[in-house]
Amino acid sequence: MPQMAPLYWLILMILFSIIFVLFFILNYYSSLDLPQKSESIKLTNKINWKW
Template identity: 55%
Template sequence: MPQMAPISWLSLFLLFSVIFVLFNVMNYFIYLPSSSASKTSKKISVTSMNWKW
């Protein structure tokens, strides 16, 4: 079974590292959070709990 030269392992590592980084960067910048206008219309109801010990 033939062995691979170290330079080819290095090039494979760099290739997969670049692909991994590009994939993560694309996923990070494609994500669009919901707009803040829809958050302001929702009312958050706070119910106080009276603990009876």
């Protein structure tokens, strides 16, 4: 079985590293909750505690 040259091992490691980083970047931005640009009405209930 032929052996791989060191340059090919380096290219293979760089390729897997790029895929690894892209996987985590895509997971981060897919789960990131972006604020919506539309105006949302916030309902705030002010409770006066009678202690």
